[in-house]
Amino acid sequence: MSLPFLTAEHTRAAVETLKDIATESGHEALQTFMSYVKVDWFERQVRRLENRSAFKETVRTNNELEGWHRRINGKIGAPLYVLIPLLHSEAGTVDVKVKLLSEQSLTRYQRATYKTAHGRLHKSWEDYEDGDMTKSKLLREVSFIAGFAPITERQTAPIVD
Structure with a gap:
C-alpha cells in the first residue's frame, strides 16, 4: 500500500x-x-x-543491520572468546559514528538501483508539491517505483484526487 x-x-x-x-x-x-x-x-x-x-523520506530497510550481522557472523566462526574482542572493536567505533551522524558527515553505500528509485520518488514528490501531479498519480507512481504495484502496466484511471 x-x-x-x-x-x-x-x-x-x-x-x-x-x-x-x-x-x-x-x-x-x-x-x-x-x-x-x-x-x-x-x-x-x-x-x-x-x-x-x-x-520525502528515504525508504529505509534493515540492510545496514543485516550487513553488520553478516560481517560479524563471517568473522566469528569460532568460540565466544573470539566474539568478545570483535564486539569490543565494534563498540569502539560508536562514538565516531555518533559524531559523524550529528555533523551529517556519515555516508552509506547505496546500490545504484535504490539510488535511482529514491531519485524517482523525490522527483514524484516534487511534482506533487508543485501541483503537477494529482494524489492518484502520485500513489500510482510511488507504488510502481517502490514495487508495491501488482500490475505490470501503470493504469491511468484516477483512484483518489
Missing part, C-alpha cells in the same frame, strides 16, 4: 475516498481492509499520522 507516501494531511482524504470506493464496489474483503485502515490510522492513533508518513 502506498498511502504512507502521501503527506499526512492528504492521507485522511485519500483513505476516505478509498473507503467510499470499497463500499461502492461491494467487495467485502476490501471494505474490511479499508475499515481497518481508517480505525487503526485515525481513530486509535497509537502512532500519530505524521509519524506514519514517508513523504
Whole structure:
C-alpha cells in the first residue's frame, strides 16, 4: 500500500475516498481492509499520522543491520572468546559514528538501483508539491517505483484526487 507516501494531511482524504470506493464496489474483503485502515490510522492513533508518513523520506530497510550481522557472523566462526574482542572493536567505533551522524558527515553505500528509485520518488514528490501531479498519480507512481504495484502496466484511471 502506498498511502504512507502521501503527506499526512492528504492521507485522511485519500483513505476516505478509498473507503467510499470499497463500499461502492461491494467487495467485502476490501471494505474490511479499508475499515481497518481508517480505525487503526485515525481513530486509535497509537502512532500519530505524521509519524506514519514517508513523504520525502528515504525508504529505509534493515540492510545496514543485516550487513553488520553478516560481517560479524563471517568473522566469528569460532568460540565466544573470539566474539568478545570483535564486539569490543565494534563498540569502539560508536562514538565516531555518533559524531559523524550529528555533523551529517556519515555516508552509506547505496546500490545504484535504490539510488535511482529514491531519485524517482523525490522527483514524484516534487511534482506533487508543485501541483503537477494529482494524489492518484502520485500513489500510482510511488507504488510502481517502490514495487508495491501488482500490475505490470501503470493504469491511468484516477483512484483518489
